Amino acid sequence: MSEQRSPGFDTLLIHAGARPDPATGARQIPIYQTTSYVFRDADHAAALFNLQEVGYIYSRLTNPTVAALQERMAALEGGQGAVCCSSGHAAQIMALFPLMGPGKNVVSSTRLYGGTVTQFSQTIKRFGWSAKFVDTDDLDAVKAAIDDDTRAIFCESIANPGGYVTDLDAMAKIADAAGIPLIVDNTTATPYLCRPIEHGATLVVHSMTKYLTGNGTVTGGCIVDSGKFDWSASDKFPSLSEPEPAYHGLKFHETFGPLAFTFHGIAIGLRDLGMTLNPQAAHYTLMGIETLSLRMQRHVENAEKVAKWLEDDPRVDFVTYAGLESSPYKAVADRICPKGASSLFTFGLKGGYEACVKLVDSVDIFSHVANLGDTRSLIIHSASTTHRQLTPEQQEAAGAAPNVVRLSIGIEDADDLIADLDQALAKATA
């Protein structure tokens, strides 16, 4: 490998974080199924515990299989480092944890996965944190929502369930002006379609459960740090800029510079919150990532065909796919995710709630499940499932109104998917 040439995305998918196993020469990354690691001697142990050297101590914090996945994710997103954890939801808490504190808030998009709306509107209150929800299409509203206690802006690049695309450049500009980081959930887009750090994001979170793993096998999450945010520029982020009592008064940002957030994620986040990814799950995800580009190309191709077909069908009221010429998000999508708008979108049925429920019960190839980003095509009626805990206003804002069905288009033959929807629509509207 010549020194100055930076490898392309598809090379990173296969090689980043991976190398032949130094102990055995094994070419595929071994699953290091161990809880703990032998120290060379007492000095080595002390240096590791003091964060003076990086190494393996105990698998709640670090594990070689998980570390390979972390490096791969950091490379794919163009960040400095990554911390993996047990689920996408865990990643969101892990991302907010170093930034927030009692009385602090996150300004968040209303267009989010329903579980995230619930996590942000209910559960984080137990930590004394809160979320202020805003329509991210309204930039003035986003600016107005930021106050002295705001510690981050949070949005999804391509939002679940509607597939709406957020103008990340605009969000980053607002976050920058306010001196706070932008956190982008890039689950639906994946780094193949969108690289939020290139649009100014500070942190990128993922539910790796979805397209990254790709086969619907394991849950996992990840936080990638761009390494670009100056945590010491204000007194807003004391966890990173002030002395840490648990490490003899060490200041993370001052000591680790651009690696500070990742170090903190391991040394405080995983150590004390314990939302660790296990090496088996990391292995499945590493295998999935190897084929990410190939799969995403087909996901997008199929989604475009199915969305166009649905849009032309008289039984269908509307289709939200941002890749359609008719989408109000088409222009933003062309800038944020020019290779395609992923394969997650919703459509409205003229028959309303009843027709939606019947449709979901009538499909043969589509699976009725609460997941997305599988090789299989998936269907769900969000209002009665994933977005059920939300108020009608929240459902509407999230794009999960009662007459709306969500699709996650897989990589089967598009014609078979269309035929399946056709026969199910016939039953649903009979």
Next chain:
Amino acid sequence: MTETPSEALLRHILTTAKVFACVGVSMNPVRPSNYVARYLGLKGFRVIPVNPGHAGETLYGETVYPELSAIPADIPVDVVDIFRRSEAVPGIVDQALDRFPDLKVIWMQIGVRHAEAAARAEARGVTVIQNRCPKIEYQRLFGELRMGGFNTGIISSRL
């Protein structure tokens, strides 16, 4: 003078240098400069501390010198590593060039840069690294950072 030195250059420096002089190193064990000095020592480099406030004391087995010119001539310093504000760089570079005719590298830590002083050093054949940390680069290039999930940029199918 480069802020994005090649991997090969960094590797060369960190595998051939033997003696670092750390200017502005702190005696406080939780300060980053102290971390770096200790780390370089652990990796087998000889680290000569320079700090006028603590001259004559000992840090990790080496005497602390008040300034570069006070380092005895029989200590062959290869790298002068600067942990001072950028404004202090020209004076340190001049002393370094004056004191160590065989100096190989002037290294400025993260946040430290001085284009003009760097150019002067390079004109004398000294390699200049700016806005980087030798500890982070060592950890990145020799595999340690992989263990923490950092993006090392290293792609290799060799054992």
